[in-house]
Amino acid sequence: xxMELGKYKTCVSARSxxxxxxxxxQDGGIVTxxxxxxLEQGIIDGAIVTGLxxxxxxxxxxxxxxxxxxxxxxxxxxxxxxxxxxxKEATRSFGLDKVGIVGTPCQxxxxxxxxxxxxxxxDVPDKIALAVGIFCMENFLYKSIQQLxxxxxxxxxxxxxxxxxxxxKFSVYxxxxxxxxxxxxxxxxxxxxxxxxxxxYVANLSDVSTGSxxxxxxxxxxxxxxxxxxxxxxxAIAAGCFETKPIEEVKPGLELVTKLAHEKIHKNEIYLNxxxxxxxxxxLRNPYI
Amino acid sequence: MAxxxxxxxxxxxxxxxxxxxxKKEEKSVSNKIKAGHVHLSGCTGCLVALADNYQGLFKLxxxxxxxxxxxxxxxxxxxxxxxxxxxxxxxxxxxxxxVEDIKTTRNKSKIVVAVGGCACYGNITRFxxxxxxxxxxxxxxxxxxxxxDVDVYIPGCAPxxxxxxxxxxxxxxxxxxxxxxxxxxxxxxxxxxxxxKRGTTACFCDLMTEVINQxxxxxxxxxxxxxxxxxxxxxxxxxxxxxxxxxxxxxxxxQCPRSWYSFDVMNEFxxxxxxxxxxxx
Numbered sequence: 377x378x379m380e381l382g383k384y385k386t387c388v389s390a391r392s393x394x395x396x397x398x399x400x401x402q403d404g405g406i407v408t409x410x411x412x413x414x415l416e417q418g419i420i421d422g423a424i425v426t427g428l429x430x431x432x433x434x435x436x437x438x439x440x441x442x443x444x445x446x447x448x449x450x451x452x453x454x455x456x457x458x459x460x461x462x463x464k465e466a467t468r469s470f471g472l473d474k475v476g477i478v479g480t481p482c483q484x485x486x487x488x489x490x491x492x493x494x495x496x497x498x499d500v501p502d503k504i505a506l507a508v509g510i511f512c513m514e515n516f517l518y519k520s521i522q523q524l525x526x527x528x529x530x531x532x533x534x535x536x537x538x539x540x541x542x543x544x545k546f547s548v549y550x551x552x553x554x555x556x557x558x559x560x561x562x563x564x565x566x567x568x569x570x571x572x573x574x575x576x577y578v579a580n581l582s583d584v585s586t587g588s589x590x591x592x593x594x595x596x597x598x599x600x601x602x603x604x605x606x607x608x609x610x611x612a613i614a615a616g617c618f619e620t621k622p623i624e625e626v627k628p629g630l631e632l633v634t635k636l637a638h639e640k641i642h643k644n645e646i647y648l649n650x651x652x653x654x655x656x657x658x659x660l661r662n663p664y665i
Numbered sequence: 666m667a668x669x670x671x672x673x674x675x676x677x678x679x680x681x682x683x684x685x686x687x688k689k690e691e692k693s694v695s696n697k698i699k700a701g702h703v704h705l706s707g708c709t710g711c712l713v714a715l716a717d718n719y720q721g722l723f724k725l726x727x728x729x730x731x732x733x734x735x736x737x738x739x740x741x742x743x744x745x746x747x748x749x750x751x752x753x754x755x756x757x758x759x760x761x762x763x764v765e766d767i768k769t770t771r772n773k774s775k776i777v778v779a780v781g782g783c784a785c786y787g788n789i790t791r792f793x794x795x796x797x798x799x800x801x802x803x804x805x806x807x808x809x810x811x812x813x814d815v816d817v818y819i820p821g822c823a824p825x826x827x828x829x830x831x832x833x834x835x836x837x838x839x840x841x842x843x844x845x846x847x848x849x850x851x852x853x854x855x856x857x858x859x860x861x862k863r864g865t866t867a868c869f870c871d872l873m874t875e876v877i878n879q880x881x882x883x884x885x886x887x888x889x890x891x892x893x894x895x896x897x898x899x900x901x902x903x904x905x906x907x908x909x910x911x912x913x914x915x916x917x918x919x920q921c922p923r924s925w926y927s928f929d930v931m932n933e934f935x936x937x938x939x940x941x942x943x944x945x946x
Contacts, residue, residue, distance in 0.1 A: 458889065
């Protein structure tokens with residue numbers, strides 16, 4: 377097990393057995409299915425998820441307390457959604473005792489810092505029941521995604537049905553059947569600055585983390601990492617929520633996940649070093665101690 | 666259940682059991698650290714936060730801490746020698762008793778912890794200008810770090826019961842634990858010690874100057890949740906502060922995962938949470 381994939385108990389390729397969830401899922405519908413199951417079982421009272429905001433493809437974090445609400449948040453948005461902003465509110469205004477949250481690796485880091493160093497997070501640490509992480513190479517601000525879709529791909533934001541990043545391309549699919557694939561060379565300069573110091577690709581600190589990389593189309597790679605995660609995942613499997621395949625038997629498998637994780641971390645470590653001597657005898661701040 | 670069992674157990678076994686219990690009690694008492702609460706210009710919210718650990722506070726007092734000084738909770742007049750002094754509030758430099766108190770605290774304590782925004786950064790007392798009844802001449806309030814060296818910061822207004830508890834447990838492990846526990850506690854406390862070295866001012870602006878301007882913000886949303894006065898929202902993916910609302914408590918910056926982040930500690934989050942939970946059982 378390489379360090380770049382973090383600690384995990386099991387790793388499988390999986391997809392939801394729920395047709396409704398899979399219909400609009402990004403890949404295997406893992407996050408939506410896991411939260412739907414946890415809600416139904418009372419493992420969580422609600423989950424902080426990424427829904428639709430006031431503009432097409434603009435994410436808005438919100439607290440889903442029903443399956444119907446969860447279903448409105450399916451799919452990857454490819455731009456920044458401050459999900460952790462709701463973590464205290466979930467336990468206060470919403471009165472949740474068992475909170476689920478989905479987020480990128482950096483947001484999982486934030487959640488764990490909230491739990492170990494709850495400086496401004498009264499009564500939050502014990503109420504995080506399930507933290508689901510998603511693989512993340514980098515993220516974009518809304519305006520960057522808008523520029524990519526409208527200026528580079530030449531499509532209206534409201535006409536876009538799905539976006540994906542994979543096989544070296546950023547692809548935009550529209551309702552009327554247009555497909556525009558931009559090479560990642562173009563998207564690169566729009567990447568969010570803060571992502572370039574990130575040393576985590578597969579959400580090492582989540583309870584369960586998932587992403588498309590490593591599994592065939594329509595399936596997701598799933599890492600089960602903590603005792604909590606293992607407990608919930610095993611129950612979900614026993615309840616028939618997921619079809620699974622051993623990760624060793626699918627293509628491209630863990631080899632690709634490891635390769636991409638290594639590439640991301642290595643590239644960002646070089647950037648972190650470069651930051652240390654960014655000026656003349658002066659550098660930029662390094663958050664890691 | 667215990668009474669049911671003892672009815673069938675021969676008397677010699679019972680004797681042995683009794684001896685064991687009294688031995689354990691003795692040991693745990695002698696192993697306690699001495700701690701107390703020093704109250705300067707604060708609103709007692711920090712002390713209330715400590716008390717809001719409820720049965721956890723009793724556990725701390727039973728097993729880990731002798732509470733040797735506290736204007737509110739202990740009947741002791743003068744600041745005694747302490748292993749850990751939890752200081753609440755800023756220091757009014759026109760009030761000579763307060764100045765003497767903080768100096769005595771430093772001289773008599775191994776570890777001085779600034780608890781809460783006022784002790785760390787001045788917090789709401791930064792806005793004081795004097796003229797209030799019945800000590801109108803009291804107008805200048807400084808964080809304790811402006812007068813003494815501080816070892817550990819717990820920012821926030823109010824600081825949380827859980828953060829105060831974690832620091833108490835870790836301070837205990839640091840002073841009384843095994844070598845491994847000492848190392849763990851030192852790692853855990855290091856970022857809070859770094860905060861104490863960093864300075865005595867805090868503001869939402871720290872997020873601008875130290876995080877966003879430094880190209881480190883990734884819009885996770887933590888600062889907005891940490892802010893006790895809801896001065897922070899996220900606009901277009903980044904924190905937006907209403908700076909007039911900011912009370913300068915330091916919660917947003919210190920809670921931000923890109924202000925400081927220790928892989929040594931965070932990668933072991935599951936084990937550390939189990940240790941803290943175990944200590945409080």
